[in-house]
Amino acid sequence: MSQAVRIVIAGGGIAGILLATKLGDQLGRSGRAAVTLIDNSPTHIWKPMLHTIAAGTRxxxxxxxxxxxxxxxxxxxYLPGEVRGLDRERRRVELGEIRTQEGAVIVDAREVEYDVLVMALGSRANDFGVPGVRSHCHFIDSQQQAENFNVVLRNHILRSVAKDEALRVAVVGAGATGVELSAELSRLLEGVSRYGDPSVRSRLSLTLLESGPRVLASFPPQISASSQQQLENIGFRVMTSTQVTSADARGFHHNDSFVEADLMVWAAGVKAGDFMNNLAGLETNRSNQLIVDATLQTTRDDHVFAVGDCASLTPRGYERPLPPTAQVATQQAEYLARHLPRWLEGKPLPRFEFRDFGALVSLSDYAAYGALGRIGFFKGGIIRGRAAHLGHAMLYRRHQRALHGLGKASLMWAAEQVNSLVQPKIRLA
Known part of the structure; x- marks a missing residue:
């Protein structure tokens, strides 16, 4: 009996876990392929939800x-580990050591053999080499980072109350992550006010800094203007066309001026891991993303695919590569889940065709906006309010349904509703 095809998926984000789930159901159960998912975290969280984990509102x-x-x-x-390199000649993925928090080695560096490799390692914020950012700023790129930030945040809130002083927060980057995190922090402090000192929310002094001329640059100008107005209405200072030049323990330096902060968050820019730059001779761009063709295969190796934020694809008819969004990652995973089994049988891969359904942004309970894409009757339209809130919520429900099926996803939704009735709305401890 011939050995089952070894499909290795590096990264368990939106694209990675969705692809592993579908290929496992199709090929893994029957023994037609051995599907392996590698990730350095034991758990998966839908990435667009990380700002709510960081704030403690979910x-x-x-x-x-x-x-x-x-x-x-x-x-x-599932194989725990962090991808650190690739040997394309021997078709092996190189994993780094696994260590305890104290630095002791639990598992030595090792290699994983593959016949087909799918890189789905996601992305992280890009500090652009700005001095002091790595040393003094928090990042919200992973579940661990989000949880760590929440611990620090709650300690700062406690200190603010105990010392009767302001809680100064500065967020760099007014894309979806920075804007949504800012709004969620306001909601958190409003919740804390209901459980104790009613002045807690008024202590929050938040500054949002953006190097570009407007917030939410990927959205239509109307949404940018409305979002900025909403943030300012809840008491935040929004500074656009502001280039941060350095960070230190006291705050951010910019344009010959300074923003003081007790908590500093960097949510600007997107790039893949540094080790992916020219990884094993594969073609990459300045953001360390793997360049792929219309079949999501890397340009220099047909047996290495890339999807999601770590991949760069410019479809025909587009002037720029697809953005690093959950929508793109989901569609690319669904494409490979549908066509990779047939490719393994020797059939050609069709072109990946992206369907632009638009984008949504939620400013917690305050507001929500949506820009409709190229698909549908109201092409290029804008939605707001309850319709946008519902659309934003449905994106996550769709992800749950794709992973668990309609029945379990419905039960999970019901459990959330019950818990919301008996548990605090925010994380208090």
């Missing part, structure tokens, strides 16, 4: 998916 325990249990149910193998 229960991380309720929303996370344990890879090991999910893999067991869907016919694939």
């Amino acid at each position: 229960d991380v325990q309720q929303e996370q998916i344990v890879y090991l249990a999910h893999a067991r149910k869907h016919g694939f193998t």
Whole structure:
């Protein structure tokens, strides 16, 4: 009996876990392929939700998916580890050591063999080499970073109350992450006010800094203007056309001026991991993303695919590469899940065709906006209010349904509704 095809998926983000789930159900259960998912975290969180985990306005325990249990149910193998390199000649993925928080080695560096490799390692904020950012700023690129930030945030809130002083927060980057995190912090402090000192919310002094001329630059100008107005209405200072030149323990330097802050968050720019720059001779761009062609195969190796934020694809008819969004990652994972099994049988891959359904942004309970894409009757239209809030919520429900099926996803939604009635609306401890 011939050995099953070894499909290795590096990265368990939106694209990675969705692809592993679907290929595991299709190929792994029947033994037609051995599907392996590699990730350095034991759990999956929908990335657009990370700002709510960071703020403590959503229960991380309720929303996370344990890879090991999910893999067991869907016919694939979960392997913990951090991808550090690639040997294309021997077709092996190189994993780094696994260490405890104290630095002790638990598992030595090792290699994983593959026949087909799908890189789905996601992205992180780009500090652009600005001095002091790595040393003094928080990043919200992973579940661990979001939870760490929440611990620090709650300590700062406690100190603010105990010392009767302001809580000064500065966020660099007014894309969706920076804007949504800012609004969620306001909602958190409003919630804390209901449980104790009613003046807690008034202590929050938040500054949002953006190097470009407007917030939410990827959205239509009307949404940018409305979002900025909403942020200013809840008491935040929004500074556009502001280039941060350095950071230190006291705050951000910019344009020959200074913004003081107790908590500093960097949410600007997007890039793949530094180790991916020219990884194993593969073609990459300045953001370390792997260049792929219309079939999502890397340009120099047909057996290495890339999807999601770590991939760069410029479809025909587009002037720029597709943006690093959940929508793109989901569609690319669905494309490979549909066509990769047939490719393994020797059939050609069709072109990946992106369908632009638009984009949504939610400013917590305050407001929500949506820009409709190229698909549908109201092409290029704008929605706001309850319709946009519902659309934003449905994106996550669709992700849950794709991973768990309609029945379990419905039960998970029902459990969330019940918990919201008996549990605090925010994380208090």
